[in-house]
Amino acid sequence: MEAVEPLWDSEAAAAACAGHSSGRWQAHDVSIDSRSITRGALFVAIRGDSGDGHAYVADALKKGAAAAMVDHVPEGVAQEAPLLMVRDTQAALEALGAAARARSAARIVAVTGSAGKTGTKEMLRAAFARQGMTHASQASYNNQWGVPLSLARMPRETQFGVFEIGMNHAGEITPLTKIVRPHAAIVTTIAPAHIGNFESLTAIAEAKAEIFSGLTPGGVAVINQDNPFFDLLARRSREAGAGRIVGFGASPAAEARLVKAVHHAECSCVLAEICGQPLTCKIGLAGNHWTMNALAVLAVVQALGADMALAALALAELKPLAGRGRRHRLHIADGVFTLIDESYNANPASMLAALNNLSGHVTEGRGRRIAVLGDMAELGEEAKNYHRDLAGAIADSRIHLTFTAGREMQILHDNLPRELRGTHSADSAGLVTPLWETLRPGDVVMVKGSNSSNMGKIIKDLLALGDADLQINTMKSA
Template structure:
């Protein structure tokens, strides 16, 4: 049996004590009792809203072969007969196991942060590095104080490339995470107005993102967006820390990994990348200029770590957008002979990602009498800038020629007031009311792009559309 961890190594790493007869090892680690697999260890983490100890019996019923629990909650485990490792603090123990994983690993480690594009770039790196070796990467957006140690602890010891996403909402949050990860390569995708309510200005956001440099391994590499206004600040910050290998990507003439040309289509795109004096044609199975920019960074990393560039470029042709991050659905409507396109951008939103999504909608061609429709909800954590950043969305919407804008949320009222009468605006106070309107108003040929901050819940609009309208088959006849 190939173990992720032997229980002997777990006890040593976590400073725990055995309770019961432990198995020789575990095949995986979970903090979710609902999705745990046979042979995995369940870490009973106490969160802000729920305590994993309360779900220990469910974890056992679903296949957990080992529990990691706290001394304080051990008496509450009652009659559970499954073996346990008992620790003072379960989250801290997971962190120590993550550190032990990093210590034993010989993988090239890449860490990704940025105001937008973190998860997309992380998934792109998984995609382009896989042909060159065994890749371990963060699941979904596991990028915080529990997601990073969990991802580290789950990393097999024979991993060739580890890819970690690092997020933050406040200053000081990246530093402890990157000190655990100790990346060989650190990427900052871009700096943009995200979580502005927690910062005085965008320079403070850049400084917080620059904390990723502080955990870089000796001789490590930094990859920065040369087109971003904060490039010079980030470049100087990296140099001040003694980092010698600073790379850049973008359209800028001085970018090391340079976008020479871009050609976008509805469902894919092509870019020409200049790297090392050579221009390479790259086909990507996903649309959008922002996707092309992420690809520059990913292919730059391929070159830095010495992976196979030809195989990486071939892999990009099969890349598809993720749920909530640009995934497209062609859905049947009417008698079944008509269809419309849904672009699911519902996972999250800030001013930069809103602009990218609007550009994606603008590049999409409606069928027949169809309309381009932007379905937009509030951007959260904007603080005193909230009214301005929502009002400012009128500029990219008008520039893109979007004539139908459907809105919900208190902050989006500001955008409603700033759009001219030439734009057909529908506004509802909440997501539920807008959902009803969308379901009853979409028509054949339409292209809908749905986007809001995660907390606004526009994923419910997407789910309702997918529930009401079945997938369109290519064998169906178009009107």
């Protein structure tokens, strides 16, 4: 059998983070969570929100970890255990990530934005995987732990690396993008997310613009040209030394431009012009926002000299991620209804995108379009306005009925035209029965809210009640 080169051996890891290895070991993965650690991984003991990883070193080793990175020998761990002793495990994880980046010849892309980071990252993964060895961040691993961890996990042989970078506060993206050092950086959109932590949308745009400070010299900035902050972001990218700026969107000025899109329930058909090259393709995710994100993906593919046709084929085969548009067909008494699971998260931009998508949905028979909405979190002082403003959007849409859950959503309920008002409940659990009793064949139900609003509970319960899921499209979650 061909020998697989380890991701890290004891010498390389010790050298990368100026640490000291006891014993010789080889690791095939890196992990900061002993619950999900795989055999042969290097466990890094991080001091995080949910405690000190040093308390889980013994457990990780018992589960087959190749070694553990620590700043002291934790109680219950043998002195002769395979350990990588460092001064500060957080700094050492960053150093390990930086070393993985330094030894890599991969083309690197970083993705940030107020919405669509994970989806766009997964689109890039799919587009590149068709043409070379591709490594991408897992799930939404986009913060001070997730980014260095994702880098540290990047195999030497990687040809395309894709990293999601997120933030809750100004200044958080700068250190992350400086270790990722992307050849291309995407800002999907600027919108009110975590705005409770910011003075204004402009402040959010400035914080997202930090991503350009890590660009390799002459790197490519890929920016949403339909967004009012395009000029600001373009200026910041130029100041940071970007060699090229590619705008994407429907704007006639965009280099990666949407010419025409036809939106269907499960996909979109798109005619685009990507940096002078006409392209017709199908996007396997429904909704205008995914079409726009796909333009950013195609712009990156073009800018990095990868194959556009292979990328377009991959985009056609995409399936919605759990909680971000996955669809189910479920049984009720005398028929079938459609459930759209958008329960993963929500902010005003993604809420409008999802409402817009539902509004365009074709129903069957006497079916109605029903929105089931939970609170949008972290909107600060403006929270009430953002929730109230949804009433106008819903009144102008083709949505027939809106159920609401949570404290913030009360104001939306109160402001909806009476005939569009469904049940309001203090929490998501309280909506399940009234919703189930309202449903009839042909209905299309879209469920969305911030993670903390626990709208996933409604999805789970409806899936159980609607027993046989006819599964229009499902895919492993990421």
